[in-house]
Amino acid sequence: MKITTKINIMTSAWILCVLVAVNAIVFLSFMRITVNMEDTDLYQKADSIIKEINLGDSSEEIKEHLTPYLSMHSFIRIIQPDAKITHEVTNAEEMAEKVKPHFVGKKQSERKIISEKHREEQIVIVRVPIHSNGQNVGTLEIGEKLSGLEAAKDVLLSILASCTILGALFAMLGGRWLSNLIMRPISNMINTMEDIEQSGIPKKIVIQHETRDELQKMAVTFNRMIGRLEENLEKQKQFISDASHELKTPLTVIKSFADHLLRRGIQNEADALDAIETIHSEATRIQKMTERFLDLAATESAAVLEKKQLDLVELCRNIIKQLQSAYKREIYLHFATPSITVTADELKLKQAIIILIDNAIKYSTDKIDVYLNVNELNTVIKVKDYGIGIPEYEIQNIFERFYRVDKARSRETGGTGLGLAIAKNIMKQHHGEVKISSTEGVGTEAELFLPKS
Ligand SMILES: Nc1ncnc2c1ncn2[C@@H]1O[C@H](COP(=O)(O)OP(=O)(O)OP(=O)(O)O)[C@@H](O)[C@H]1O
Ligand SMILES: [Mg+2]
Structure with missing residues (x-):
């Protein structure tokens, strides 16, 4: 797999994880805060009702007091200590039937999920004790359907889901663009290396922008290495040309004297001896020179010293x-x-x-x-x-x-x-x-x- 694809997949997956986590936190916080606000509202409502009503009043009078407090889908009831409902007003009877009355000693709230017409509905119930002469004489129970919350929850969920999908999409596109940007110098380097491999000629990378980052450093180091290589190659070439030049002179001398001997033979002994001596001395010179070449080569390689x-x-x-x-x-x-x-x-x-x-x-x-x-x-x-x-x-x-x-x-x-x-x-x-x-x-x-x- 290409490194750009790898970077792309990895960054996109990571951003997707982060988005999902952040959205989950947003969603849960929203739900918690809204429900808490609902609780507070209901408690306030209960407190106002308790202040207004008098349990000694007639049933009609109490219901009259309670009715204005009903909201869209809700019930308000007063429960006596044996958990029997004494007064109840509701505009959601089906829902009220599904919630059992509870007599409580202290304030409490409850969330309940009930199924209604093939769909689940969340309701919140608060119970507040009613005191009279220092005695707990009843419980005011208010239940309300969280229909607004359900709708808001659905909207929020769809917004968050589309944001996550969009975010992931942008992350993928951005990741692709970024990885291409990062990989460009490396791709350049690979291309240059391939060129060098094919042509056998050292070549430097063209650094287009001064980015002063690790990749530029890598390219500069690569160029420095190529520079050294070029220098060494140049030195080698120079050495071969110098060495052949040095060898040429004694070899020419040897050849001309050998030719002389071939042509004239050894009739003139002094002449022949002279030629042989020269050939010997030039051959010795070549021998010494080649020994020196080998010595030089041995000391130029980074050989380990004993x-x-x-x-x-x-x-x-x-x-x-x-x-x-x-x-x-x-x-x-x-x-x-x-x-x-x-x-x-x-x-x-x-x-x-x-x-x-x-x-x-x-x-x-x-x-x-x-x-x-x-x-x-x-x-x-x-x-x-x-x-x-x-x-x-x-x-x-x-x-x-x-x-x-x-x-x-x-x-x-x-x-x-x-x-x-x-x-x-x-x-x-x-x-x-x-x-x-x-x-x-x-x-x-x-x-x-x-x-x-
Ligand atoms: N002590 C010296 N006195 C005068 N000239 C010197 C002395 N040492 C070196 N040189 C000069 O420096 C040159 C290079 O010396 P180097 O030892 O590298 O080569 P070389 O003596 O000519 O040959 P090689 O040592 O390989 O047989 C010599 O050719 C000579 O001109
Ligand atoms: Mg010398």
Whole structure:
């Protein structure tokens, strides 16, 4: 069932219940108030009669007194203590016969339903004791048909019933209009989602009115999500185009040297060796590049980190030992305390540190200093070199993928321009950051900030 239909049925049913309840209260209150008013009228009438009549008068005289008090369908009687009627006047004999006389000690009223000519009639009877010399000598009984009330009751019932039907009808129409109004943005969203599903192209929802409600919030959130998706898709496209571009150069070199070898053979040994060497070095470059691509992909997905406690001094000492023997460079480790414990993914942190030291090795020739420090918030790993440095205006760019300050030089050093982007991702996964400060021709300081908590 459509949600609009559901809302419609539910609100209509609820409004119908409320209408029926309210109408029932109105009807019952009306009946109660009217009957009470009738009681009060009759009691007043009885009091006036009792004041006027004298039981010692002749029967004719008493009846003369009583007759003016008769209304449309009523009877007035005086009953003696043995429940016998002594005097009675009536203009509704049939009705009077059906009401048994009662002698009472105190005022009382009664409602009685009698059937008369195939229809039920409600009558109200009041009984008031008549006192003489402090003694209860009789009861004045007045009975009246509530014919006015019956008619009013019927009219009221029909008015209330038609109001209920009309109310329910309006509730249904209003409910339909309201649910359509509420559901419109959701329907828009569903249509947009279906479009996206069919075309595979992210698309935003058009927000027509500033309603500032939950539905607008939902649409805005949806649009934000689509925005992110578009951004990511754009990044992916850019990455594929950059990566293919990067791979194209070494592949072209390999192909041309391989062609050369095919054409000329290996008669000229020096020439052939040169070609093979170039092919080997370009293939190595491609291999390194693809490794970097995989590293980047691994750090860009929100992969779960395998965090554990580790000794940073020990970790850096091992890294430096490996790099020192591989590159034959002077790398010094400086630390304030002999052991610094950090919580991190060991392999990833190691990769980020290697990326910084690798840059220092590539872009400098002097010694390299690695400092380990702990401040209030972070553990800081600083790699300092005294090499070519980076122009100030380039510092903001070097974290971008494939960005290299000096492309020609990078070819010599084998740089792919992905190292810092990977290091940045790794630190982001650890809720930390990478900062670089540098002076051209003087040297570079690259720092990794690892938050303590
Ligand atoms: N210590 C440094 N001294 C001078 N320039 C640097 C230094 N570190 C980075 N750079 C500049 O920033 C650029 C980007 O560095 P990044 O580490 O991302 O890439 P790369 O070193 O070129 O290649 P990769 O690290 O992927 O092998 C480098 O090409 C270089 O121009
Ligand atoms: Mg690098």
